[in-house]
Amino acid sequence: MPEINLLEAIRQGIDEMMADDARVFVFGEDVGIRGGVFRVTEGLHAKYPGRIIDAPLAESVIVGACIGAAMNDTLPIAEIQFADFIAPAFNQIVQEAARIHYRSNGDWTVPMVIRAPYGGGIHGALYHSQSIEAFFAHVPGLKVVAPATPYDAKGLLKSAVEDPNPVLFLEHKKTYRLIKGQVPDEDYRVPIGPADIKRPGEDLSVFAYGLMLHYALEAAQTLANEGVSVEVVDLRTLRPLDTRTILTSVRRTAKALIVHEDNLTGGFGGEIAALIAEHAFEHLDAPVTRLGGPDVPAMPFAKPLEDAFMPSPGKIAAAMRKLAAY
């Protein structure tokens, strides 16, 4: 199997879906000749005339128009240039895309994908580093996925395009070229929903996604060398959340650590911790622990400040140690 990076995997997924189904199109800023600012759609503009469309600089109508298009028998993929800039489209995503199937009592559906490059550690400063999952994973009617590997990214992208519901597809910018992995040539899917145990372990369970999944794996290796066996669960999908896999893992290890890059307070880790605390209470040997970004508005530009903000393999390992020792 060829090894490619996460960005190439997403491009392949889009390419293959567009080749298979003429209803699929891409709408976003600079996605055309430019191939997107991250080059995710590079080459597709020439390959699929009229179906890779440069949008005006207006996120609300990028999403809003895709909602309309989805209701007229097409399968839109909206690209938000940076997840931070999804905010102007909040109304269209939360009040429209997510509620249309419900409010029409099942009459109308919105089969669309919203791709959003998120996350920091790339020197993007306050407005090119944000994590946005907590805002959207709270919204019934939306699906939210955050793949961490090329294999999962391509498989989930295809599932998202085929899903009859609006799917927010989160791509961690730092993993784009950093994370490589094998991706089969043949067609496959990764279903939206199931989490994936990326590293089985006995002593404690760690739940993460995106870049933090890789940092958690790194930290788990460090702990292994110290004789602690850490199970690392890649959530992959945040909504609908795979509570079964989460609870099964914690009931076995009796200890849980949740890691995300987003600000700690009100972050999605709180939901996971609350589920564990309520439904695995009798199995817990230690407090459910969260490690998240600090509660400051966003990740600053200056290197020392950015480093201070980012959860790192070292910080995660320290949290694991503390929990293991509890």
Add this chain to the structure above:
Amino acid sequence: MPEINLLEAIRQGIDEMMADDARVFVFGEDVGIRGGVFRVTEGLHAKYPGRIIDAPLAESVIVGACIGAAMNDTLPIAEIQFADFIAPAFNQIVQEAARIHYRSNGDWTVPMVIRAPYGGGIHGALYHSQSIEAFFAHVPGLKVVAPATPYDAKGLLKSAVEDPNPVLFLEHKKTYRLIKGQVPDEDYRVPIGPADIKRPGEDLSVFAYGLMLHYALEAAQTLANEGVSVEVVDLRTLRPLDTRTILTSVRRTAKALIVHEDNLTGGFGGEIAALIAEHAFEHLDAPVTRLGGPDVPAMPFAKPLEDAFMPSPGKIAAAMRKLAAY
């Protein structure tokens, strides 16, 4: 002390702040001659010429203009007609108002209040019943308050206007005229931050705000008749959260129930549950429990569906019983 309802208390708070400080003004849809669709600003248009301003039908600039005004030595109170319609202003609130002080390294401040009537049980259907606190209580740089009594509403409104930071002021629509209480004639404040134990108890702690606080008190009375002593904590402020009062209460009662009307999954209750699970672990005699609105996009219009959605004193009492019996 005269008894007034919660709506009148808010009006009094605005009126007195405007009388004291010429920098205070109100900007929102229909706030002028109409006095707002709920009549909160009734009478103030004539009393404060040029300072109660009817806004065009555009929430983003209602908030955005107030941000600018706040940076030009005024103290704006923006009114969002229904909290559901705050979504178009999400970008201005989260990316601008909340981050301006931080991004300018403390150089600029945004002393503004955003009033938003929220909540259901008033036959408002999907788009006039929503709870929005989870989206904003997650945002560093914002303060979020949700008073439940006329006394707290007036005192917190005044504190919000004086606060040098952007404050989201949540007013539960059903409490507007339903909830009455004594409010002193003399000037006073209720500080942003501290929670308030509205009913002391021994057997379990319940955390709520807004309408649910009253339902929780009703349920607590029911449980009292059954010989269970329930402590009811009114959070009042959701950000910054009074973790000290929360943890102190749970460490004493050893059992915690969190109630909110917002959808359960990803709701702010998860944050409170996570804090308790992590920092009161050794004191817990039962799983931290949450009772929230069901995970459907919003509250439907038809009475049977609305009733099925709303947490009620009965549902809360049932959850209390279950927890007490654990």
Add this chain to the structure above:
Amino acid sequence: MTLTTSDVVLSPSGDGPSLAPETLREMFRFMLLARTIDERMWLLNRGGKAPFVISCQGHEAAQVGAAFALTRGKDFTLPYYRGLASVLVMGMTPTEVMLALFARAADPSSGGRQMPAHYGSRRLKIVTQSSPVGTQIAHAAGIGLAERIKGGDAVVWTSFGEGTTSQGDFHEALNLAAIHQLPAIFQCENNEYAISVPQKLQMAVANVADRAAAYGMPGITVDGTDVLAMYEVTRRAVERARRGDGPTLIEARVVRMTAHSSDDNDRTYRPSSELKRLRQHDPVVRFAAYLQEHDLLGEDAERELRQTIIAEVDAATDAAEQAPLPDPETLYDHVYAP
């Protein structure tokens, strides 16, 4: 470019567009039907049977004239909450409308989940609408974009009030539609109020149609109480859109003959004298007079029509009222499509 009514043949007093007499009578029937249903809703509201009413009264001509220029079953419509007359023309029945008013399980728009007047029907290509104003304008642009991608020749029609043109979504959507010359008709029903806020506090321009110049699309101001003018202007816009020549902004000058909704009391901000004046522009009265003048509808025929419609509305009301409410269990249905 901003055209005005003078640019197109409009006024019934003039020798309007050549529509067959039965078509003209059919138009009138829909206007009268919408008015009758609307008035009935208020009665039911006052009688405590309908918790919420938002009215189409004064907007009937604008909607019926426009809808008659569209092709049912083919073209998409995205009306806003005053769109009763338009959805009737597009095929919704009085009973279906009443089922929404009473929030019954069989309400085809939302199964009683939404407030009344939030019409939608996939079968009729009436797109589900929400309460946040203006969002549907972006959806309309997107429907046009998809039609372009699919190479189809359906057009999309959407309506909204003049206050809603202050929303960013109005701007973003019209701009997009103009860039790609999408097959869309944007109908602004300007009744000069957004709840209590008058037009002059909503915009500094005299006509909403003036906003079209910002997008390089034609903007036309029409007397929206003149059903034939509305038909003719919309017909031309539809032709233009189908030809691939792009979108049109049509401003229909209408009158809001009621309070904003049953929750509003417009006496606090609107002098009753003004309302009296507005009543003289009642589009239903106006078109009735036109039909009589041109011997297209005799007094007996009109009386008969009114009786038929009242009977129809009685039946619809009874049927809807007797229909069951949604089962609480269904609260959890349709959160996600399977």
Add this chain to the structure above:
Amino acid sequence: MTLTTSDVVLSPSGDGPSLAPETLREMFRFMLLARTIDERMWLLNRGGKAPFVISCQGHEAAQVGAAFALTRGKDFTLPYYRGLASVLVMGMTPTEVMLALFARAADPSSGGRQMPAHYGSRRLKIVTQSSPVGTQIAHAAGIGLAERIKGGDAVVWTSFGEGTTSQGDFHEALNLAAIHQLPAIFQCENNEYAISVPQKLQMAVANVADRAAAYGMPGITVDGTDVLAMYEVTRRAVERARRGDGPTLIEARVVRMTAHSSDDNDRTYRPSSELKRLRQHDPVVRFAAYLQEHDLLGEDAERELRQTIIAEVDAATDAAEQAPLPDPETLYDHVYAP
């Protein structure tokens, strides 16, 4: 109404506005200073010392001309990320600019928290800017609204690109400013690209100034490479605003002489021939020629000026480079105002 350059005395070839020779030389100095700093930033970027550069090159005349029509310390400015020349005129020093480039603790704009070119200074009434485009246009309207409430006579000036006029915030803010005739100047610096997206995919109108008609405010298209034209048009808009006659939309036609930013490669979407053509409109070269033509700046004087500026930029670069980075502990500062 849409005015065009022809409506106002503009072209230096014409007998431009009567500005004192030393003022003209001062304008040139700021243009040259901005250009020199900007070019230095690219060198530092290529040299691996500055991770990010976003350029003002080609926009200098538009900004210097406009800023000279404002009153420093009194009027508010909300420039966007290409606003280097404008903030220099408003009082920011080259060292302060370089402190931002290197993200140093002493950076007055953000203490190294924001990307370079996100200028702000409360002392100078340069309002802190963010990266989401267009938000500052709403802030500008609000600053004008507050000025109206306070009864002051400061004006507010904000700038943004043509792509940003597609954002809802542009529409909502200009509409609000026009309704209340607020003392605001909206400067659109139209360089015909939004990163890679050309104007024709951004709007269906020829001029951004055409958008002013939607708000009932004057819209003026100016040759933004002509500093005197920019000064004169802005001066009139400022007078108008101070008089209480309301806002103006000024479209400055400029050239983007670099890639969008140091992260962009414009060869993928912009033919090099086009760039060559654009270079002929270099505002700095153009104004230098004008000054020589009119014997306002001799060759020696210009050489001397260039040397002084280079020395100034050298000193600023060294000072900034040697300044300390923020202490990690300060990450937690200023989340809330005390």
